[in-house]
Amino acid sequence: MTKHILVLLLLAAPAAHAYPSGMELLKERPWLFVGPMLSVAGRSGSPQLGLGVEATFNVGGPLAATGVFSQVQWMTGGHTRFCGGIQMTGLGSGDILILGPGRGLELGVKHETGTDTRLATTGLHIASFIGFLGSSIGLRLGIPLGTWGSSAPGGPKRTAHGTEVGLVLALKAPIPLKSCRTLACNLLH
Incomplete structure (x- = not known):
């Protein structure tokens, strides 16, 4: 477990540099966020710890940043959890549904690999x-x-x-992108 904590600290080091001071900066350009994540997930049986990496691509709008995310985590149950989908993060003072500044929602698909006692399982991630x-x-x-x-x-x-119900902590380094003229950016913006 000590090795896992050291890896997490090493992965977190790039995120320690200056982060944009306000949500306004997210409205100006697309951003890529990359960093380690740690989770504690409970389900019938014992809780499982997960250590992994998350990458998020967001394009800011007037009230919310929309984008896509992907995650991979190695779980203490002896399996790997993959996940990907869409994400929305509130930027402005007005609420969109339940979103406000810094609050967000994810909706995606998850896949957990099989083990000696569990079948590979695909499901919904919220x-x-x-x-x-x-x-x-x-x-x-x-x-x-x-x-x-x-x-x-x-x-x-x-x-x-x-x-599964889990608590997730992530520390991601923000990487500003100069511009994005792809179809994906146009659809997200």
Whole structure:
């Protein structure tokens, strides 16, 4: 576990440099945010710790930054959790649904690899977070929708990864992008 903490600290070092002082800067250009993430996820059974990396691409609008995210985490249950989807973060003082400055929502697809006791499971990822100074804290919900594979004949019965509720901490370095003229940027803006 000490090695995992050292890796997390080394990955977090780039995020320690100056972060944009206000949400206004996010409105001016597209941004890429990259950094380590740590989670504690609970489901039937024992809680699992996760250590991984998240990358987010956001394009600012007048009230919210919209974008896409991807995550990969190595979980103490012996499996890997992959996730990706869309994200929206509030920028202005007016609320969009429940969004305000620094508050955000994620909606995506998650996939957890199989283990000796669990089948590979794909499901829905829903998360709410609050971001501040390059870091964020969030609450995620993982809902299993389907499994891949089966138990080996005569082997132990494997079941799907269950519904997950997790607390997530992330520390991401902001990387301003000069401009973005791709179709994705135009759709997000």
